Amino acid sequence: MSKVVVTDLQYSNVNYEKEILAPLKVELIVAHCKKEEEVIRISKNADVLLICYAPITRKVINSLTKCRGMIRYGVGVDNIDVEAATARGILVINVPHYGAENEVSDHALALLLCAARKICFLDQKVRQGIWDYRVARTIFRIKGSTLGLVGLGNIGKMLARKVRVLDMKVIAHDPYRKREEFEREKVEKVSLEDLLQRSDYVSIHVPLNQGTHHLIGEKELRIMKRTAVLINTARGPVVDNQALYLALRNKWIKSACLDVVENEPLRKDDPLLELDNVIITPHSAFYSEESCATLQKIGAEEASRLLRDHLPVSIVNKEAVANFLSRFPLAKRDESLESY
Numbered sequence: 001m002s003k004v005v006v007t008d009l010q011y012s013n014v015n016y017e018k019e020i021l022a023p024l025k026v027e028l029i030v031a032h033c034k035k036e037e038e039v040i041r042i043s044k045n046a047d048v049l050l051i052c053y054a055p056i057t058r059k060v061i062n063s064l065t066k067c068r069g070m071i072r073y074g075v076g077v078d079n080i081d082v083e084a085a086t087a088r089g090i091l092v093i094n095v096p097h098y099g100a101e102n103e104v105s106d107h108a109l110a111l112l113l114c115a116a117r118k119i120c121f122l123d124q125k126v127r128q129g130i131w132d133y134r135v136a137r138t139i140f141r142i143k144g145s146t147l148g149l150v151g152l153g154n155i156g157k158m159l160a161r162k163v164r165v166l167d168m169k170v171i172a173h174d175p176y177r178k179r180e181e182f183e184r185e186k187v188e189k190v191s192l193e194d195l196l197q198r199s200d201y202v203s204i205h206v207p208l209n210q211g212t213h214h215l216i217g218e219k220e221l222r223i224m225k226r227t228a229v230l231i232n233t234a235r236g237p238v239v240d241n242q243a244l245y246l247a248l249r250n251k252w253i254k255s256a257c258l259d260v261v262e263n264e265p266l267r268k269d270d271p272l273l274e275l276d277n278v279i280i281t282p283h284s285a286f287y288s289e290e291s292c293a294t295l296q297k298i299g300a301e302e303a304s305r306l307l308r309d310h311l312p313v314s315i316v317n318k319e320a321v322a323n324f325l326s327r328f329p330l331a332k333r334d335e336s337l338e339s340y
Helices: 015-024 034-044 060-064 084-089 100-118 119-127 154-166 179-184 193-197 217-221 242-247 289-307 316-329
Strands: 005-006 027-030 049-052 070-072 091-093 147-152 169-173 202-203 229-232 255-258 279-280
Touching: 005 015, 005 034, 015 027, 034 060, 034 193, 049 179, 049 289, 060 154, 070 289, 084 119, 084 316, 091 316, 100 119, 100 229, 100 255, 100 279, 100 289, 119 316, 147 154, 147 193, 179 193, 179 202, 193 217, 217 242
Parallel strands: 005 027, 005 049, 049 070, 070 091, 147 169, 147 202, 202 229, 229 255, 255 279
Antiparallel strands: none
């Protein structure tokens, strides 16, 4: 009997996984791993891993005796040592298309509007018995302001379309996108430095990798407008949180809206929580009942493909496919996967 391990879970149940994997008569183990040792203990003889935020380190990967693949519930795979998995011929699979572009772009827009109109700040003042709009000075009109998108992928594009009705100017920096994409979205292509200098709102939409780690640090924060708002719904370590704290405390920028932070969950004594010019939500931008259901279904379907000797649809480390096929020579190539 094959063994599928859900290393950790952010959802209320695994009913979708049970339903999709039931015909294969697999042993489905649901764990709540947070540490490397816990993952090793539960996953050693697993055929497939389904992963949320558990650390899948080189040590974990080297402990796996028969793993075919590991599936990340979501787009980013920064908690998985992809290089180590590739060396072992283990496929790393993500779920890039589960509809959360809508949720994340909605969340980023909501944060932008909250910051622009100082909604959270004014709500706190009312609860303190202060009924006076003047405590929120200064607030500027959104119409005519500039939104700078760091990354013009699916989420960035969707946010650009949504703010168009607000009559905002949109500029973006993304060295991996062709100029035609910018033109199609009616977005001006600029350098990162130009974006930071010109934007009233800077919204981050890039994956976390070696090139984007601390992409926004002290140097970048110092060249932003003093009236600018930084919004991060991507990955926490893209922003240097220590530098961001200094920027907010010393008023290098006006405020920040964070759905992600460098070390999650945020500690109760984190200095960011001392500031009244930051809004923080608990890595919830992706969430809706619909997006989570789709995410779980697609993750389970990818696990089913692996166990039925089919290549998955969304392989992150395509360079591992040849090694994988040598380990599992009966693996079938679906017609849609001929590019592998």
